[in-house]
Amino acid sequence: MANRSGRQASPTWERDQLVRELQRKRTDRKSSIVLDAVPLQASSKEEAAEEAAKKNCDYLVLTTMVDPHRGASISEGPDGVAPAPVIIGNAKSGQILAIDFVILDVSDQQSLAEGTSTASVEESNETRAADEAMRITAHRVASELRKDRAPSID
Numbered sequence: 470m471a472n473r474s475g476r477q478a479s480p481t482w483e484r485d486q487l488v489r490e491l492q493r494k495r496t497d498r499k500s501s502i503v504l505d506a507v508p509l510q511a512s513s514k515e516e517a518a519e520e521a522a523k524k525n526c527d528y529l530v531l532t533t534m535v536d537p538h539r540g541a542s543i544s545e546g547p548d549g550v551a552p553a554p555v556i557i558g559n560a561k562s563g564q565i566l567a568i569d570f571v572i573l574d575v576s577d578q579q580s581l582a583e584g585t586s587t588a589s590v591e592e593s594n595e596t597r598a599a600d601e602a603m604r605i606t607a608h609r610v611a612s613e614l615r616k617d618r619a620p621s622i623d
Contacts, residue, residue, distance in 0.1 A: 470483045470484050470487075470532040470533065470534060470568070471512075471531075471532070471533040471534070472533075472534045473533055473534065473535045473536070474534045474535050474536045474566070474567075475536060476534065476536070476566060476590075476595045476599070477595055477596075478534055478595060478596065478599045480512075482596075483532070483534070483568075483599055483600075483603050484508055484509075484532075485508065486599075486600050486603040486604070487506075487530065487532065487603050487606060487607055487610075488506045488507075488508045490603065490604050490606075490607030490608070491504055491506035491607045491610065491611060492504075492506050493607075494607060494608065494611040497611070497615060500615040502614065502615050504611060504614060507521075507524050507526055509521060509524070509529075514531060517529055517531065518573070518575060518578060521575045522575050526575050527574070527575055527576075528572055528573065528574060528575060528581060528614060529572070529573045529575050530570060530571070530572050530573075530606075530610055531570065531571050531573065532568050532569065532570045532603070532606060533568065533569045533570075534566065534567070534568050534599065534602075535567050535568070535569055535585075536567070537565050537566075537567040537585075537587065564589060564590050564591075565587050565588070565589060565590065566587065566588050566589075566590050566595060566598040566599055566602055567585050567586070567587045567602065568585065568586045568587075568599070568602040568603060568606050569583070569584075569585050570583060570584060570585070570586065570606050570609070570610065571583040572610060572613055572614070581613060581614075582609075582610075582613040584609055586602045586603075586605040586606040586609060587602060587605075588601035588602040588605065589601075
């Protein structure tokens with residue numbers, strides 16, 4: 470996980486949280502697809518894609534913790550600048566933690582799905598909020614990987 474936010478979070482801890490949550494969702498009685506989550510040590514997209522290929526992974530999940538905003542803005546981090554997620558509704562952006570995710574096909578680096586998971590920061594406990602956002606991310610990733618997809622025509 471990359472951290473573009475101003476919040477304190479351990480990328481290794483949150484990666485492990487995602488892996489644990491995906492392992493809990495390994496099987497689903499409504500799907501024949503079995504998920505096998507594998508932690509990666511790489512910190513860049515390119516290194517992660519290479520490591521995932523070496524570990525015979527089909528998909529790669531990249532996550533980035535960002536600071537959400539009420540209007541259009543940008544988020545700056547170690548790998549450059551990106552749009553910050555916009556939170557709609559009554560939420561106070563300073564009390565919300567957001568994690569952007571993208572699921573990539575390891576074979577061609579094409580995006581399968583992407584999104585943003587958010588969680589409230591209560592009692593200034595950013596770690597608990599990050600854990601909750603990662604739990605939500607794992608649920609969304611598992612759902613996306615289990616979707617029926619039309620075969621791609623190249």
